[in-house]
Amino acid sequence: xxxxxxxxxxxxxxxxxSVYILIVLGLDIILRGTKILNFAHGQLYMLGAYTVFIFxxxxxxxxxLSFIIAGLVLAIIGALCYLSVFSFIQRRFTxxxxxxxxxxxxxxxxxxxxxxxQQGTLLGFGTSEKGMSSSFLQVIITIGENKxxxxxxxxxxxxxxxxxxxxxxxxxxxxxxxIRAVSYDAEPVSLxxxxxxxxxxxCFSLGSALAGIAGGIIAPVFxxxxxxxxxxxxxxxxxxxxxxxGSYKGTILGGLLVGIALSFGYQFIGGIAExxxxxxxxxxxxxxxxxxxxxxxx
Amino acid sequence: xxxxxxxxxxxxxxxxxxxxIAVVLAVLPWVVxxxxxxxxxxxxxVYATLGMTFSMLYSTGLITLGAAAFYALGAxxxxxxxxxxxxxxxxxxxxxxxxxxxxxLAFGAILVRYPGVAFVVxxxxxxxxxxDLAGQLEFFGGWGGIIRIPPPTPxxxxxxxxxxxxxxxxxxxxxxxxxIFYALYSSRxxxxxxxxxxxxxxxxxxxxxxxxxxxLAFIVASLAAAAVGSFYAHYFQVITPLSFGGWFSIxxxxxxxxxxxxxxxxxxxxxxxxxxxxPEFLRVTKEVEPIITGILLLVIILFFTGGILxxxxxxPSFSRKSISDxxxxxxxxxxxxxxxx
Numbered sequence: 228x229x230x231x232x233x234x235x236x237x238x239x240x241x242x243x244x245s246v247y248i249l250i251v252l253g254l255d256i257i258l259r260g261t262k263i264l265n266f267a268h269g270q271l272y273m274l275g276a277y278t279v280f281i282f283x284x285x286x287x288x289x290x291x292l293s294f295i296i297a298g299l300v301l302a303i304i305g306a307l308c309y310l311s312v313f314s315f316i317q318r319r320f321t322x323x324x325x326x327x328x329x330x331x332x333x334x335x336x337x338x339x340x341x342x343x344x345q346q347g348t349l350l351g352f353g354t355s356e357k358g359m360s361s362s363f364l365q366v367i368i369t370i371g372e373n374k375x376x377x378x379x380x381x382x383x384x385x386x387x388x389x390x391x392x393x394x395x396x397x398x399x400x401x402x403x404x405x406i407r408a409v410s411y412d413a414e415p416v417s418l419x420x421x422x423x424x425x426x427x428x429x430c431f432s433l434g435s436a437l438a439g440i441a442g443g444i445i446a447p448v449f450x451x452x453x454x455x456x457x458x459x460x461x462x463x464x465x466x467x468x469x470x471x472x473g474s475y476k477g478t479i480l481g482g483l484l485v486g487i488a489l490s491f492g493y494q495f496i497g498g499i500a501e502x503x504x505x506x507x508x509x510x511x512x513x514x515x516x517x518x519x520x521x522x523x524x525x
Numbered sequence: 526x527x528x529x530x531x532x533x534x535x536x537x538x539x540x541x542x543x544x545x546i547a548v549v550l551a552v553l554p555w556v557v558x559x560x561x562x563x564x565x566x567x568x569x570x571v572y573a574t575l576g577m578t579f580s581m582l583y584s585t586g587l588i589t590l591g592a593a594a595f596y597a598l599g600a601x602x603x604x605x606x607x608x609x610x611x612x613x614x615x616x617x618x619x620x621x622x623x624x625x626x627x628x629x630l631a632f633g634a635i636l637v638r639y640p641g642v643a644f645v646v647x648x649x650x651x652x653x654x655x656x657d658l659a660g661q662l663e664f665f666g667g668w669g670g671i672i673r674i675p676p677p678t679p680x681x682x683x684x685x686x687x688x689x690x691x692x693x694x695x696x697x698x699x700x701x702x703x704x705i706f707y708a709l710y711s712s713r714x715x716x717x718x719x720x721x722x723x724x725x726x727x728x729x730x731x732x733x734x735x736x737x738x739x740x741l742a743f744i745v746a747s748l749a750a751a752a753v754g755s756f757y758a759h760y761f762q763v764i765t766p767l768s769f770g771g772w773f774s775i776x777x778x779x780x781x782x783x784x785x786x787x788x789x790x791x792x793x794x795x796x797x798x799x800x801x802x803x804p805e806f807l808r809v810t811k812e813v814e815p816i817i818t819g820i821l822l823l824v825i826i827l828f829f830t831g832g833i834l835x836x837x838x839x840x841p842s843f844s845r846k847s848i849s850d851x852x853x854x855x856x857x858x859x860x861x862x863x864x865x866x
Contacts, residue, residue: 332826
């Protein structure tokens with residue numbers, strides 16, 4: 228294997244991994260904040276890609292602008308999902324409802340939502356693949372012998388910017404503090420006079436916006452299909468398990484690991500790569516039940 | 526001390542209902558004319574069994590989103606054994622049970638330790654990986670699947686060509702599995718499962734080995750799914766990876782949820798029957814069907830958590846309780862009884 232090929236696969240893996248990180252961070256924020264496992268998250272990511280496609284390709288808006296719009300639109304869609312479905316589910320939770328029962332109810336509801344969103348998109352846009360061509364993304368940057376497409380670099384750059392922004396939101400603002408407190412235990416926080424409903428809603432919006440942004444980042448590079456959400460949710464869940472639930476650092480580590488492993492795996496062993504990763508996740512589960520950096524929940 | 530006599534606790538009403546159901550099930554294939562309807566009836570039994578496996582895991586507090594995984598494994602193992610080794614279905618069937626039992630033991634031994642997010646996610650991924658693997662490997666026919674799987678060889682005068690013989694085969698299989706499940710639920714094991722579901726911590730303090738009981742449920746459920754999978758391969762005679770993928774695993778949980786989650790045998794059976802026939806009679810297109818299914822799932826979960834059977838059961842018991850409460854209150858107010866504390 229030449230160094231050039233190695234470098235390219237690595238960059239590819241990093242770029243894909245950073246998109247996974249954004250998706251999984253959204254999933255994790257929702258899961259920890261509201262105790263809801265949202266399987267429809269992949270569909271939100273798909274909707275984000277379609278939003279960018281509509282604004283950038285059909286309405287000919289600026290890419291960065293349509294990218295921000297995608298985040299906002301998905302935040303609204305996420306809030307609507309929460310208000311119409313998950314808030315009812317949550318209202319049914321009592322203190323004695325076990326975590327597995329909460330998971331069951333929310334998982335099944337989100338599966339219903341997933342079917343509706345995916346099939347609705349399919350009816351609206353058709354099964355054909357949509358592609359965007361943006362001239363500035365075709366640029367190939369050459370460093371020495373290595374050729375990197377600008378699209379990959381932009382993916383990395385945007386993910387980094389959003390990651391840093393998220394860090395400031397979660398750890399430096401009051402909202403982030405409250406979200407983290409609610410993630411830990413919602414009851415005492417509501418006793419402190421915090422309107423937990425608003426926090427749940429903002430958790431959901433934030434998570435959905437992250438999924439939409441991830442979809443928006445991927446839109447100019449890969450083909451957009453209605454089934455892209457289901458494909459990505461499997462990998463996202465794998466990242467969640469590998470990285471560890473309840474650890475943002477673990478999510479980042481897991482995302483990069485899975486992205487690079489898949490990138491190399493597809494190159495050298497083909498489609499079996501996913502199976503290898505899956506077996507790795509199961510073996511990891513024996514030694515680290517909570518993922519690489521997470522703590523096992525009971 | 527005198528030994529208590531063992532009596533079958535079946536009331537008169539239940540006996541009549543059961544005999545009516547038995548007669549209906551025995552006569553059904555002769556009454557139904559259309560071959561397509563017969564096919565749907567056979568598939569309803571298959572789906573009901575799969576729903577029961579979901580409910581069995583649910584009864585121990587585990588949620589599987591990969592109920593189709595062992596169904597697919599059973600189907601593929603059976604088809605491979607029959608076609609590559611040249612054995613008949615009757616020899617392949619126990620072999621499939623053995624293979625899937627070992628797989629379930631190996632897989633469950635790791636997985637059952639972590640109920641919660643990990644279990645849900647890994648079962649979902651497992652189903653995905655099984656289907657992906659079957660599609661990737663040419664040995665299992667690739668994405669085109671395995672075609673021309675031979676039907677079971679005839680036993681004496683019974684030839685497996687017509688739907689009717691398959692109907693009786695699946696009926697026998699379904700009743701056997703339902704009976705085994707019923708026996709488990711009403712035994713000490715079933716009580717232990719219910720205790721675990723109610724509160725794992727409390728069950729553990731009572732000396733119930735969570736891990737072993739959950740593993741047992743996982744293995745039994747997987748075996749039942751593998752058994753109907755094996756039947757399905759030889760009944761339908763064509764299996765493709767996609768017939769087990771997509772929304773299929775999700776539909777299975779819908780059977781249980783629709784019928785009633787707390788009714789471990791009747792619930793999935795009722796749900797499977799409804800979900801098999803209603804979309805067919807509505808004549809909706811394949812594109813719209815998932816949307817209707819999704820809305821149905823949401824409505825049941827949001828408004829009728831108990832499912833159909835749960836909602837029916839709630840009605841009379843509610844009125845009965847309120848009446849008895851009212852009578853008690855009246856007696857108390859009238860001072861007829863002196864309450865002892």
